[in-house]
Amino acid sequence: MAAPVLLRSGKVRDIYRWNDEIWLVATDRISAYDVILPNPIPGKGILLTSISKFWFETLPAARPHHVLGFDVPAGVPHPEKYAGRLTRCLPAKPLTVECVVRGYLAGSAWEEYKKKGSAWGRPLPQGLRESEKLPHPIFTPTTKAEAGHDLPMTDAEADKELGATLFQQIRDRSLSLYETARTHAAKVGILLADTKFEFGTDEKGSLLLIDELLTPDSSRFWPADSYRPGGSPPSFDKQFVRDYLSSLKDWNKQPPGPALPPQVIQGTLDRYREACRLLTGGEPPLPHA
Numbered sequence: 001m002a003a004p005v006l007l008r009s010g011k012v013r014d015i016y017r018w019n020d021e022i023w024l025v026a027t028d029r030i031s032a033y034d035v036i037l038p039n040p041i042p043g044k045g046i047l048l049t050s051i052s053k054f055w056f057e058t059l060p061a062a063r064p065h066h067v068l069g070f071d072v073p074a075g076v077p078h079p080e081k082y083a084g085r086l087t088r089c090l091p092a093k094p095l096t097v098e099c100v101v102r103g104y105l106a107g108s109a110w111e112e113y114k115k116k117g118s119a120w121g122r123p124l125p126q127g128l129r130e131s132e133k134l135p136h137p138i139f140t141p142t143t144k145a146e147a148g149h150d151l152p153m154t155d156a157e158a159d160k161e162l163g164a165t166l167f168q169q170i171r172d173r174s175l176s177l178y179e180t181a182r183t184h185a186a187k188v189g190i191l192l193a194d195t196k197f198e199f200g201t202d203e204k205g206s207l208l209l210i211d212e213l214l215t216p217d218s219s220r221f222w223p224a225d226s227y228r229p230g231g232s233p234p235s236f237d238k239q240f241v242r243d244y245l246s247s248l249k250d251w252n253k254q255p256p257g258p259a260l261p262p263q264v265i266q267g268t269l270d271r272y273r274e275a276c277r278l279l280t281g282g283e284p285p286l287p288h289a
Helices: 044-058 107-116 155-162 164-187 239-246 262-280
Strands: 005-009 013-018 021-026 067-069 086-089 097-104 133-139 190-201 207-210 219-223
Touching: 021 044, 044 086, 044 262, 097 155, 097 164, 133 164, 155 164, 164 190, 164 207, 190 262, 239 262
Parallel strands: none
Antiparallel strands: 005 013, 013 021, 021 086, 067 086, 097 133, 097 190, 190 207, 190 219
16 A cells, blocks of 8 residues: 655644545644744644544534544554544645634733734723633634744735635634534633634535644633633643743744753643543543653
């Protein structure tokens, strides 16, 4: 049987073509400030794939999507490279707009709110605190940058980029997905502060949900029992790594990235494992864990 062909390596995932399928393989690489760090987080890719798999298989709002399965086909050379890390997908053409839904005032939205009283150009009530729950979730699309940071878009800009019908579809689906996922997360003691969705079109032009789904790498998850508005809550994502890197006085956030000490690697892994256990109700076996 032919081996999958590597199309490209991203910051944290490798993309392959196998027959008529696209394979997303989640590695253990970790990036921060758009820099790939030298130390992997052992088992991170398996945990993220397990979380994505849970959402794709359990959220009706996720359909239609691009996922064909998560198994490694029999006879593929070196199956251990893909086991637990593989998402087999229909080919799709990604839209040029990424879909961010925010339910809480955090991150870049908080920085703008402090200066302008808005979140990415969308007016918000006065007197909100950092990490406060918003009156209702807001849809804040961004550009899809090939390099560097995605940039905020207004609804009018996204509408012009995609067309009114397609823009309304992705906005409505994104908000529906967020609400459904937020309800599930709340039941297991997790607040879904914000998340990013990606969509694409298949060969017939039909809209599909693509990419990873509601993982700690694409979402901001907070433990509900330690949530207090007025500061930055602890989280289940790589903020633990960013906090460590921010404490370094001699790194300018440019490549090469600094090595991570063992306690930061383990602390990051523990957060991903806890998120997986709570969200999915289980935890996959991990190498070296």
